[in-house]
Amino acid sequence: MTKGEGKTTTLARARKAVDGRRERSRSSHRRIVEAMMELIANGDLMPSAARVAEEAGIGLRTVFRHFDDMDSLYAEISATITERVMPIVTAPYQGTDWRDNLRDLARRRVRVFETMLPFRLAANIKRYQSPFLMGQYGQVVTLERELVLRLLPPDILARRTTAEALCAALSFQSWRALRHDQSLSAEEAGTVTAHMVEALIAMVPDQKP
Incomplete structure (x- = not known):
């Protein structure tokens, strides 16, 4: 493998890693929204981050990161x-x-x-x-x-x-x-x-x- 090919492969892997993180973030966001809607529809009008995390099946830290917005x-x-x-x-x-x-x-x-x-x-x-x-x-x-x-x-x-x-x-x-x-x-x-x-x-x- 040439030096140029190695650099191209490294960049491709970096882009793939970034794309993967973005997709995981989007997936987590969707799951949080769906969890909030489910909880609200069932009568919890002020769902806590812990309740949303449990309903969405994701970590509490992830919920807090999205709750900032x-x-x-x-x-x-x-x-x-x-x-x-x-x-x-x-x-x-x-x-x-x-x-x-x-x-x-x-x-x-x-x-x-x-x-x-x-x-x-x-x-x-x-x-x-x-x-x-x-x-x-x-x-x-x-x-x-x-x-x-x-x-x-x-x-x-x-x-x-x-x-x-x-x-x-x-x-x-x-x-x-x-x-x-x-x-x-x-x-x-x-x-x-x-x-x-x-x-x-x-x-x-x-x-x-």
């Missing part, structure tokens, strides 16, 4: 949850009347909010310590509100009290209160939400032809 972990959890719920959120509405579409939205929010519930409860605990979670909180609340308002015709939007009441009835805060504070089942909370929406719709008089 909590926002990146939260970002990955958020991206995973978003991927799950966006097909429900973005599906086209089939109704020809705003009332029917609003009822459809209420049914969708039962599925979306129930999927998000443990993760948003966990994020709410941590958002005052995380710039990422605080910024995301504002974005999600704004989006939830806009998805309601865009279904309402101009004459309903002009009824600000009714529009705001619909936004409140269909908000995650309302769902959290029903499920978490009032201890209703998902089915019961969905029924209450539908009842609130129907009551608000009934307050709007039919337009004269």
Whole structure:
């Protein structure tokens, strides 16, 4: 083997070693994210590093190394949850009347909010310590509100009290209160939400032809 060939082989081995370390780091990161999501979904809203290490099957030191960048972990959890719920959120509405579409939205929010519930409860605990979670909180609340308002015709939007009441009835805060504070089942909370929406719709008089 020539000197040049030896140098090339050494560089190749060095690159392979670096690539191996990077892949192990990425694998550990994925396992930490998956472990955190599993623990949160099962009710541990503030999983400790030791619990995450046990769930992920990796060393505690590795978890601490990745926990130094909590926002990146939260970002990955958020991206995973978003991927799950966006097909429900973005599906086209089939109704020809705003009332029917609003009822459809209420049914969708039962599925979306129930999927998000443990993760948003966990994020709410941590958002005052995380710039990422605080910024995301504002974005999600704004989006939830806009998805309601865009279904309402101009004459309903002009009824600000009714529009705001619909936004409140269909908000995650309302769902959290029903499920978490009032201890209703998902089915019961969905029924209450539908009842609130129907009551608000009934307050709007039919337009004269």
